Amino acid sequence: MKLLYSRILTTIAAAMMLAVPNSTFAQNKNIEQKKQEAGKLQKDIEFLDKQISDTRKQRQNTMAELKLLNKKVDTRKKLIDRLEEDIRRQSDEISGKTKALEVMNQRLDSLKTAYKKMILKAYRNRDSRKWFMYIIASDNVEQGYRRWVYLKRYSSSLSAMARQIKEDTEKIEGERSQLSHLQAEKIKDQKATAKEYNELKKDQNRSKAYANSLARQQNRYTQELKQKQQQAARLNKEIERLISQALESEKKKASSASSGGTSKTAASKTYAETPESAKLSGSFESNKGNIPWPVKKGMITEGFGSHPHPTIKGVMLPFNNGVNIATPKGSQVFSVFEGMVKQILVIPGYSNCILIEHGKFFTFYCKLGKVSVKNGQKVAQGTLLGTVDSNQDSPEIHFELWMGTQKQNPENWLKK
Numbered sequence: 001m002k003l004l005y006s007r008i009l010t011t012i013a014a015a016m017m018l019a020v021p022n023s024t025f026a027q028n029k030n031i032e033q034k035k036q037e038a039g040k041l042q043k044d045i046e047f048l049d050k051q052i053s054d055t056r057k058q059r060q061n062t063m064a065e066l067k068l069l070n071k072k073v074d075t076r077k078k079l080i081d082r083l084e085e086d087i088r089r090q091s092d093e094i095s096g097k098t099k100a101l102e103v104m105n106q107r108l109d110s111l112k113t114a115y116k117k118m119i120l121k122a123y124r125n126r127d128s129r130k131w132f133m134y135i136i137a138s139d140n141v142e143q144g145y146r147r148w149v150y151l152k153r154y155s156s157s158l159s160a161m162a163r164q165i166k167e168d169t170e171k172i173e174g175e176r177s178q179l180s181h182l183q184a185e186k187i188k189d190q191k192a193t194a195k196e197y198n199e200l201k202k203d204q205n206r207s208k209a210y211a212n213s214l215a216r217q218q219n220r221y222t223q224e225l226k227q228k229q230q231q232a233a234r235l236n237k238e239i240e241r242l243i244s245q246a247l248e249s250e251k252k253k254a255s256s257a258s259s260g261g262t263s264k265t266a267a268s269k270t271y272a273e274t275p276e277s278a279k280l281s282g283s284f285e286s287n288k289g290n291i292p293w294p295v296k297k298g299m300i301t302e303g304f305g306s307h308p309h310p311t312i313k314g315v316m317l318p319f320n321n322g323v324n325i326a327t328p329k330g331s332q333v334f335s336v337f338e339g340m341v342k343q344i345l346v347i348p349g350y351s352n353c354i355l356i357e358h359g360k361f362f363t364f365y366c367k368l369g370k371v372s373v374k375n376g377q378k379v380a381q382g383t384l385l386g387t388v389d390s391n392q393d394s395p396e397i398h399f400e401l402w403m404g405t406q407k408q409n410p411e412n413w414l415k416k
Contacts, residue, residue, distance in 0.1 A: 034086060041079040044299050048072040051326050055394040064394035066210045066310050068326065071301045073207055076200045083193040090186040097179045101172065108168050115161045211310060231349030232318035235366070239321075242343050242355050243362055243405055250277060250360075281359030284337055291336050291413045292381065294365055294399050295388070298327035301396065304409040321407045322364065322400030327388055329395045335383040336363055336414075341373050350398060351389040366398035 048068055055065045253274050284291075302324040309315040339358035347353055350366040356379060369389035373379060388395045401410045 034082060034089075038079060038082040038086070041075055041082060044075050045072060045079065047297070047299060048075065048326070050328070051394060054329060063214065063310065064392070066207065066214060067301055068394060069203065069207045069210060070310060071299075071326075073200065073203045076196060076203060080193060080196050080200065083189050083196065087186055087189050087193065090182050090189065094179065094182050094186065097175060097182070101175055101179065104168065104172050104175065108165070108172065111161065111165055111168065115165060214310075228349065229318045231347065235347050235350055235353075236321060238345065238347060239355065239364055239400065239402070240405065243402055246342050246355075246357055246362070247360075247404060250274070277359040279359070280339065281361060284358045284361045287337070288413050290415050291401075292334075293325070293414055294333050294336055294363075294385075295325060295327045295331050295397060296334075297331065298325040298397070300324065300411065301326045303411060322398055323410045324396050324398050326394060326396045329388070329390050331388045331395065331397075333365055333368055333385045333388060333397055335379045335381060335385055337361075338380050339363070339378075341375055341377045341379060344371055344373070344375055351391075352386065354385050360404050362402040364398075364400035364402070366400075367392065367396060 048071060052065055052068045052072070055068060300323045302320055304320055304323055306319050307317050309317055335356055337356075337358050339356045341354060342357045342362075343355040345353050345355075347366070352368040352371050353364065353366040354368065354371065354373065356363050356365075365385055367389050368386040369391070371386040372384050373386070379385075388397055399410055401408045401413055
C-alpha cells in the first residue's frame with residue numbers, strides 16, 4: 001500500500017507540471033504588434049488607392065500616378081511579408097501546441113490510471129473495520145500514528161487527484177480550443193496572402209504598363225527632370241542661405257548677451273545660442289522619434305536621399321533633402337514644434353514655403369497653397385500654417401528638417 005501511495009504522489013507531481021501555452025506575454029505582445037503593423041499597411045494601401053483615384057481624375061498616366069502606384073507595390077510587398085511571417089509563426093505555434101497536447105494527454109491518462117487504482121484499492125478495503133484493525137495492529141503508538149496519518153493522506157490524495165483530473169481536462173480543452181483558433185487564423189491569413197499576391201501582380205503589371213507609356217515620352221520627361229533639378233537646386237540654395245542667416249543672427253544675439261571672454265567663446269561655437277534658444281533646441285532634440293507629422297493624414301511617397309527616375313533608366317532624381325508626404329486634397333499643414341516663423345517664400349515647383357526656427361533646429365514646409373502665418377510669428381506645436389496646394393497632380397507636402405546647416409532625415413525624427 002505504501003508503494004502505491006508513493007507512486008500516486010509522483011503521478012500528482014507530474015500532473016502539476018502539465019504543459020503551459022507556448023506563447024509568453026512577450027510573444028503575445030510581439031504578435032499583437034505585428035498584427036497592428038499589418039493593419040497599418042492595409043490602411044496605407046487603401047490610402048494610396050484613394051490618392052491614385054484622385055490623381056487619375058486630374059490627368060491619366062502622369063508621373064505622380066506612377067510614383068503612387070510604385071509606392072503601393074512596395075507597401076503591398078511589405079504586407080505580404082508580414083502575412084507570411086504570421087503564417088510561419090502560426091505553423092510553429094500549432095506544431096508546439098500539438099506536441100504539448102500529446103504530452104498533456106499522456107500525463108492525464110497516467111493520472112486517471114493511478115486514480116482508478118486508488119479507487120479500486122479503497123473499494124476493496126471499504127470496510128472501516130479493516131482500516132481500524134490496520135491501525136490497532138501497530139507495534140507501538142508511533143507506528144499507529146504514522147498509519148493513521150497515512151490513511152488520512154490517502155483520502156486527501158483521492159480528493160486532490162479528482163480535482164487535478166478536472167483541472168487538467170479543462171486545460172486540455174482550452175488548449176484544443178486555442179489550437180482550433182490558430183488553425184482557422186492560419187487558413188484566413190493564407191487566403192489573405194493569396195489575394196494580396198494576385199493584387200500585387202495586377203499592380204506590378206499596371207506599373208510596368210504606365211512606365212512603358214511614360215518612357216515613350218522620354219524627351220518630355222528629360223526636359224521636366226532638368227527643370228526639376230533646377231528647382232531643387234534653387235530650393236536647396238535658398239534654404240541654406242536662410243539657415244546660415246538665422247544662425248549668424250543667433251550668434252550676434254549670443255555675443256551681445258555675453259561679456260568679455262564669454263563673448264569670444266560664444267562666437268567660436270558652431271551654434272551660438274541664447275539661453276532661450278538653447279532650451280528650445282534641447283527640447284526639440286529630446287523629442288527625436290516623437291515629433292508629430294505636419295499633416296493629420298498622409299504617408300511618405302518619396303524618402304530622404306537619392307532615388308532612381310521611375311522611367312529613365314540610369315538617371316537619378318535630384319537629391320531629396322527631406323521627404324514628400326502624400327495627403328488628401330485640401331489638407332491642413334501644422335507646425336511640428338514650437339518656434340518662430342523665419343521666412344515665407346515662393347519657389348517655382350514648390351509653391352509657398354515656410355521656414356520655422358526651433359533653436360538650432362529648423363523645419364521647412366513646401367507645396368502650400370494658402371498660408372495662415374506671418375514672418376516673425378511665434379508658433380506652438382500644432383499651429384495651423386496653411387493648406388496643401390490643390391493645383392498639384394497629386395497633393396503632397398515637401399517637408400525638411402535641419403540641425404543647423406546639416407540636413408536630417410525627417411523619418412528618424414517623426415513619430416512612427
